[in-house]
Amino acid sequence: MTPADDDVYIGPPPFGCQPYDDVNICVTFTWDIPQAFRLARAWQMYGRVRVGGPAMGTTPGAFVVGRYLRRGVTITSRGCPFECPWCLVPSREGTLRELRIQVGNVVQDNNFLACNRQHQEKVFGMLQIQHAIQFKGGLQASLINDWLIEKLR
Structure with a gap:
């Protein structure tokens, strides 16, 4: 990236x-x-x-959207609302916060599905004009719902 x-x-x-x-x-x-x-x-x-x-x-707030990333990679959120014992994301990035959406086809969020529905809709709106869409940060299976499945088609 x-x-x-x-x-x-x-x-x-x-x-x-x-x-x-x-x-x-x-x-x-x-x-x-x-x-x-x-x-x-x-x-x-x-x-x-x-x-x-x-x-x-x-500090988590020091992250600048789009800086030090390959063209096409976007990070639309940082942090995590969960406290899994094996994960360093909350201690490194803080609690979940949604960021300004930068255009890109590779979504590199740790917790995109933990974002609110309005933010997810904005990201999917941006992705409608992209090709070869990838969610490189992964998608947490327990947060996948029917609405999301339709958006991912």
């Missing part, structure tokens, strides 16, 4: 890399934190380096 533009790098700076005003390193998983700091040291001569993201405890 990482953007595919010329100013996105995975790993250390390539030979001949141009300088940037800001270098942002987004860390999703805690096991990647040591690598993030190695990357920060590697990038420090190319611009002001900031390390953030869910694994770094970035």
Whole structure:
């Protein structure tokens, strides 16, 4: 889901890399934190380096819709209203909150089905003009109902 533009790098700076005003390193998983700091040291001569993201405890409200996502990927909600003992989403992203809907065909929400019906209807309205629709964040089976089945057809 990482953007595919010329100013996105995975790993250390390539030979001949141009300088940037800001270098942002987004860390999703805690096991990647040591690598993030190695990357920060590697990038420090190319611009002001900031390390953030869910694994770094970035506050849930700091999420910006559409930032650091490949074109076509949309996240319409963050957080979770459930407290499953194995899941880190509530502690990392906070309680469920609905976001401004960005156009895209890949819905990457953790809990799209936990959103209210009005929000779901807006998302399905946006998806009507999309092709190859995917729900990459999954859909919780216990929340699927007849209305949703009709919308997914």
